[in-house]
Every structure is written in structure tokens, then in C-alpha cells.
Amino acid sequence: MFDLVFDTLYFASYSNFYGLGNMGISSFDVFVAYIVAIVCSIIVALVLRLPLLPSKPYRYSFDVSAIYPTPIIAVGILSIFLVLNYTFMYNGLILAVVVGVLSALFVKYLFDFVFPKPLDENAGEGIDE
Template identity: 75%
Template sequence: MFDLVFNTLFFASYSNAYGLANVALGPYDILLDYIVTIIVSIVVALILRIPLLPSKPYRYSFDVSAIYPTPIIAIGIFSIFLVLNYTFMYNGLILAVIIGVLSALFVKYLFDFVFPKPLNGDEREDI
């Protein structure tokens, strides 16, 4: 896994796909952007009153929370933008904030429509 993280940081910071070397990011810039994305997504999720932790028992809970899946979705979407070499401005910080806010909004309002909860053993699916 650490090799994958290193390769992602290395290739994203090496150069832009279009040869614009002056737009390239360093590994510390990318790491800072990931941290900003995680923090913004958690803070906005808490502002939207998403619970910090899912309901108990944690292991079998399919409830959304501010810890999971909000920052995971934010990291994934931000990684797609980094792979596409689109960082917008300020070395990707503005993009990290935008993606953090949008991922929290997605988890609050659209997550249950895109990823419905599985049925319990007592429930049957309506046909």
C-alpha cells in the first residue's frame, strides 16, 4: 500500500500530462491537500448534523457518519482530479475545499439513494 501511495505522490508531482512543468505539485503540497480535504469534509459533515460515529453496533451499522464514508469519498474524488492533473489554483487547496464540501453534501443528501442500505433478515423486498 505504501508503494501505491508513493507512486501516486511521485507521478502526480513529477509533471503535468500536458508538459506544463510549472504547474507540477510537490509531494508535500499533495499531502497538505489531502489533509485539507479530510478536515473540511468532516467539519462540513458535522455542521450538516451528520453524526460523528454510526449507531451501535459499529460493525454491522450501515449508517453514514462524519468519519466514514465522508472523508473516504472526498479522498477518492480528489485523487481522481490529481490523476487527471487538474489542481485549479493555489496548488489544489481551493479544489480540496470544494471537494470536501461537496462530499459532505453528497453523504448527507444523496448517499442513501446511490447506495441503499441492505435489507434485514425480517424485511422482504417489495415487488
């Protein structure tokens, strides 16, 4: 398992999809950029008054929250930038902050339009139970 994590960080920091090895940042810098993106997205989501956790029951909840899917979207978008060999300034830290803020704004205002919630199981049946 730890080999997989190291190999993923190594791949993201020293090569990209086309095999170019000119990124020049270490795996520690990539790890710090991921942590900054996660923390920044959660803080901005809480400032935008997203709930920390979704409504109960957690398993069947389709509500957005500060914990899920906000940091997952931030890490995914940051990974795309890192693999495409774009780090901007300060070894990707500025990019991580920008991605964290934009992912929180996306989850707050556009997530339900892009990914609508599923219909209720009993909606449209017309049978009263």
C-alpha cells in the same frame, strides 16, 4: 509500505494516467491538499449534523457519519482531479476545499439514494419467531 505511499504521491503529483508530467506540484502539496479535503469534509459534515460515528455495532452499521464515508469520498474525488492533472488555484487547496464541502453535502443528502441500505435479513419472510 512507505515506498508504496511515496510512489503513490509521486505518481499523483508528477504524472497522470497518460504519462504527462506537467502538473508541477510537489508531493508535499498533494499531501496537504488531501489533509485539507479530509478536514474540510469532516467539519462540514459535523455542521450538517451528521453523527461523528455510526450507530453500534460499528461492524454491521450502514449509517453514514462524519468519519466514514465522508472523507473517503473526498479523497477519492480529489485523487481523480489530481490524476487528471487539474489542480485549479493555490496548488489544489481551493479544489480540496470545494471537494470536501461537496462530498459532505453528497453524503448528507444523496448517499442513501445512490447507495441504498440492504434489506433486513428477516424482511419479507412472514415467519414469526
